[in-house]
Amino acid sequence: MAANFWTSSHFKQLLDQEEVDVVQQLDKDRGITLEDFKLIKMHMANYILKLAQHVKVRQRVVATAVSYMRRVYTRKSITVQAKLIVFCIKKLYSDEKYRYEIKDILEMEMKVLEALNYYLVVFHPYRSLSQLLQDAGLNDMSLTQLTWGLVNDTYKMDLILVHPPHLIALACIYIASVLREKDTTAWFEELRVDMNVVKNISMEILDFYENHRMITDERVNAALSKLPLKP
Structure with a gap:
């Protein structure tokens, strides 16, 4: 993996929000709206997390898998054995529409790689977060x-596709310091970062929480019903 984010393929592959919020024509033809699209991706991120908890992989592996999933859906792996994934899917879901076999997982591997254009490098906010918290004396x-929980929740959004990871970490620190009434103004000024960007990311996160309260299972299921699921 590239040691420097600014020279990595992750940096080169950052997208504008308008490029992320695109529903492909085939999906539009199925009646999928942008709101449906966001709900489906959130559902899939939760699904990956739930599956990963059974497979027992680290949080950064989960975050990478979610990042890959989100990258794929802008253009058209969990690193464990396929047989283990299949076992856990069958254990979690008795519904026949989720009855995938090992060959199904392996067949999708190349399709996922192609959809990613083989750009597999992902830098996460976690490394920056640890260093920044220490630097701030927090x-x-x-x-x-609270800050780590906020970073984990950012993977329910597309932030990792749009913003450098250190800015996501800073936004989470900013939110946490406000909520815990810690004055970090001087520290942020010393960093010489664009606080407008940090605050905008913070607002995206807070807006997600506000909107998330209005998300019901019915809304998610209505969005999922528009997808052609494997029987």
Whole structure:
């Protein structure tokens, strides 16, 4: 993996929000709206997380898998054995429409790689987050846990496709410091980052939480019903 984000394929593959919020024509023909599209991706991110908890992989592996999923859907892996994934899917879901076999998982592998244009490098906010929290002197366990939780939740959105990971980390620190009433103004000024960008990302995260409260299972199921699922 490239050691420097700014020279990596991840940086070169960053997208504008307008490029992420695109519903492909085939999906439009099925009646899928942009709101449906976002709900489906959120559902799939939750599905990956739930599956990963059973497979017992690290959070960064989960985050990478979710990032790949989101990258794929802008253009047209969990690193464990396919047989284990199939076993856990069958354990989690008894519904026949989720009855995938090992060969189905392996056949999709090349399709996913092609959809990603073989750009597999992903830099996550986690490394920056640890360094930034230490630099800011924010050692409060409650604030630290809140910040890490915020970063985890950003993978329910498309932020990793649009923004550099250190800015996502800074936005989460900004939100957490406001909620925990920690004055980090001087520290942010010393960083010389564009606070307008940090605050805009923060608002995206907060807007997600606000909108998430209005998301019901019925809305998610209505969006999923428009997809051609394998019987």
